[in-house]
Amino acid sequence: EIVMTQSPATLSLSPGERATLSCRASQSVSSNLAWYQQKAGQAPRLLIFGASTRATGIPARFSGSGSGTEFTLTISSLQSEDFAVYYCHQYNNWPWTFGQGTMVEI
Amino acid sequence: QLQLQESGPGLVKPSETLSLTCTVSGDPISSTSYYWGWIRQPPGQGLEWIGNIYISGSTNYNPSLNSRATISVDASRNQLSLKLSSVTAADTAVYYCARVDITIFGVVPLDYWGQGTPVTVSS
Numbered sequence: 001e002i003v004m005t006q007s008p009a010t011l012s013l014s015p016g017e018r019a020t021l022s023c024r025a026s027q028s029v030s031s032n033l034a035w036y037q038q039k040a041g042q043a044p045r046l047l048i049f050g051a052s053t054r055a056t057g058i059p060a061r062f063s064g065s066g067s068g069t070e071f072t073l074t075i076s077s078l079q080s081e082d083f084a085v086y087y088c089h090q091y092n093n094w095p096w097t098f099g100q101g102t103m104v105e106i
Numbered sequence: 107q108l109q110l111q112e113s114g115p116g117l118v119k120p121s122e123t124l125s126l127t128c129t130v131s132g133d134p135i136s137s138t139s140y141y142w143g144w145i146r147q148p149p150g151q152g153l154e155w156i157g158n159i160y161i162s163g164s165t166n167y168n169p170s171l172n173s174r175a176t177i178s179v180d181a182s183r184n185q186l187s188l189k190l191s192s193v194t195a196a197d198t199a200v201y202y203c204a205r206v207d208i209t210i211f212g213v214v215p216l217d218y219w220g221q222g223t224p225v226t227v228s229s
Contacts, residue, residue: 001169034215036153043202043219044153055217087153091215095168096155 002026002090006099013104019075021102023088028068032092035064035073038101039084047086048073078104108132110203110220118227124193128186128203128220136161136181141206143216144177144188146199154199156188158206193227200224 003026013019023033031051036044046055048064051071061076075082083106088099114126128142135142144156157167159177167175176189186203200222207214 032213036216043222044216045219046215046217049214049217050212055214089153089215091213094166095170096158096215098153098155100152 001095002029002093002097004088004090004097004099006086006088006102008102009100010103010105012106013078014106015078015080017078019073019078019082019104021073021075021086021088021104023066023071023073023099025069025071025090029090029092031067032090033064033066033071034089034091035062036087036089037082037084038087044087075104108205108218110205110218112201112203112220112223114201114223114225116224116226118193118197118225119229120194120227121192124188124190124197124225124227126188126201126203126223126225128188130184130186130205133205134181135179135184135186139208141208141213142177142179142186143204143206144175144186145202145204145216145219146197147202147222148196148199156190156201159186195227198225198227 005024007022033051035048038044052064063074085101085103109131111129118124141158143158159165174191202222203220204216205218
């Protein structure tokens with residue numbers, strides 16, 4: 001099983017600041033890496049797939065990069081609605097696995 | 107607009123079988139362009155992938171469930187189902203169904219989700 005490790009566990013930032021979230025895979029997942037946003041009481045929402053492709057309707061302030069084992073999600077200028085938990089997810093190998101999440105808080 | 111809606115009992119007794127249904131509207135579940143999957147989230151914890159199914163009947167499951175999970179599709183009802191046998195308190199979670207899109211450019215994972223249904227395992 002591929003272990004996905006996210007850092008930091010919590011990111012404390014202010015609106016307008018840049019957020020940089022990291023995700024590391026225990027072995028290469030090529031570019032088969034997705035990012036999800038989850039707000040309290042809601043289902044996760046797909047933000048990024050293929051490591052860097054934004055899903056439909058996702059604002060341009062969200063960007064993803066990386067390949068192999070190191071990945072980054074960047075939110076260029078935090079909006080109030082962006083404070084949430086973010087998960088990375090590898091779908092290169094069965095079983096599919098998720099990181100433990102990064103909480104972005106005000 | 108695609109919508110997924112999970113349903114099932116909110117409370118299951120230990121050692122029994124948990125049965126959930128996901129009703130899909132807005133797209134045929136029998137389309138060869140999609141996989142359908144189940145994911146769960148224990149209270150206050152992260153996400154755990156349970157398994158996927160393709161319309162052909164081909165399935166993949168998380169080995170951590172020790173062969174307790176069974177996913178099936180009823181195309182006539184446009185429904186996806188999950189059965190999880192021999193449940194324990196560790197199976198208490200919110201259960202989500204979701205779609206995986208298969209495009210000519212590759213897989214788009216889990217692009218549509220249901221709202222989730224909470225399940226508690228307790229006597």
